[in-house]
Amino acid sequence: MAKIVSQTKSCTVNPLRMSQPLGASLAFMGLRNCMPLLHGSQGCTSFGLVLFVRHFREQIPMQTTAMSEVATVLGGFDNVEQAIVNIVSRTKPDVIGICTTGVTEIKGDDLDGFIKDVRTKHPELAHVALVPVSTPDFKGAFEDGFAATVTRIVETLVEAPEPGTERDLAKLNVLAGSHLTPGDIDELRDIIEAFGLVPTFLPDISGSLDGHLPDDFTPTTHGGVSVAEVAAMGAAAHTLALGEQMRDAAAALEAKAGVSFTLLQRLTGLAAGDELMATLARISGRPVPPKYRRQRSQLVDAMLDGHFYFGGKQVAIGAEPDMLLNIAGWLADMGCTVSAAVTTTTSPVLELVPSDEVLIGDLEDLEHRAEGCDLLLTHSHGRQASERLGIPLFRIGLPMFDRLGAAHQVVVGYRGTRDLIFAIGNQFIANIREPNVDSWRTLATSQPDRIDAPPTAH
DSSP states (O other): OOEEEEOOOSSOSSOOOOOHHHHHHHHHTTBTTEEEEEESOHHHHHHHHHHHHHHHOSOOOOEEOOOOHHHHHHOSHHHHHHHHHHHHHHHOOSEEEEEEOHHHHHHTOOHHHHHHHHHHHOGGGTTSEEEEEOOOTTSSOHHHHHHHHHHHHHHHHOOOOOTTOOOEEEEEEEEEOTTOOHHHHHHHHHHHHHTTOEEEEESOHHHHSSOOOOSSOOSSOSSSBOHHHHHGGGGEEEEEEESGGGHHHHHHHHHHHOOOEEEESOOSSHHHHHHHHHHHHHHHTOOOOHHHHHHHHHHHHHHHHHHHHHTTOEEEEEOOHHHHHHHHHHHHHTTOEEEEEEESSOOGGGGGSSSSEEEEOOHHHHHHHTTTOSEEEEOGGGHHHHHHHTOOEEEOSSOOOSSSOGGGOOOSHHHHHHHHHHHHHHHHHHTOOOOOHHHHHHHHHHOTTOOOSOOSOO
């Protein structure tokens, strides 16, 4: 069991952590025809907007209440009211997600009370769903904001079925954590539908942030799960919660609508893939399709091919808790040693990370602990540390702004795990120093029995 340590230094250097409002905004972007609204200064929204645009390379809908110093002191109701009225009149959204920021949380604005007052003053807005969520950026991290938002969406939009209503046994709710890419969600949808189930993903960023060209321009999200589909989640037979961060949302859905849930903490790796398939077979009452039995066989073969290059390697990882457990657990399965593990916030899963210690810190801490490692895994802000240490970097998480295709990266299920073995295994191979005349002469003198090159086939 990993020991959890919190950094106590006076300042953060090269931050790993991103704020709660950004996580909340990403969750709202998984709703169809939605406009995320940050209740704070213009700078808070501008920063998040730039970060998402650089990562997804897509149009990102985000608005702000544009709080000034005076408005912050006097209270932000007028700004919230004006922002909501303007957004509805100009963009005609189905839902507006309102996230607090540090400045309005410090002031103590009662966002829930603001929304009630707006409803009273503007009955013409009754057709627009308003979902407020508290996301102070001076505590917690990206994953916390995402999780709190999904829980609030469930509490606000899901409708409890009438007593005696029969549940749709083919319908499956899927609560997707922030560590899943649009590509991951597409892969999971294909797997679930192969079992004859009809999944409803919340949030569903595969529809809004997957990089497709819409037929018409829209200032709001142009894909994702609709308000009506979210409301109908209470009639499903079961809920699949993906990642520990989705536990509270799944519990809220169970409490409100009586839908039982299964939590899967990992989706990458052979055992994790087996658990996913077994869970879907149990829920659907169907056997695992032949397609995925073959994919499992391909994954096992890839593990055999790759274990020569993974075995004994030391790796350093910096990521949000659920992603940290998912990737670190898989690397440990492949024979790697997780020598350094740094994360952003507290979570029950941190104790399960296969490392002696997990530090809640920043990328400076990761750099110090990664010396002598064979691979560094974190988002694009780790590239300077990679260069200084002379260690190859494999980019995971958000933001990933110096590579194409971040939204389509797939690491879940048998196929995603297989492709991840190839991607990281090839990085290990590319870092092997080929022997030359001088190194062979030195080796022959000092270690005549050593074999430099690993075998290339099992």
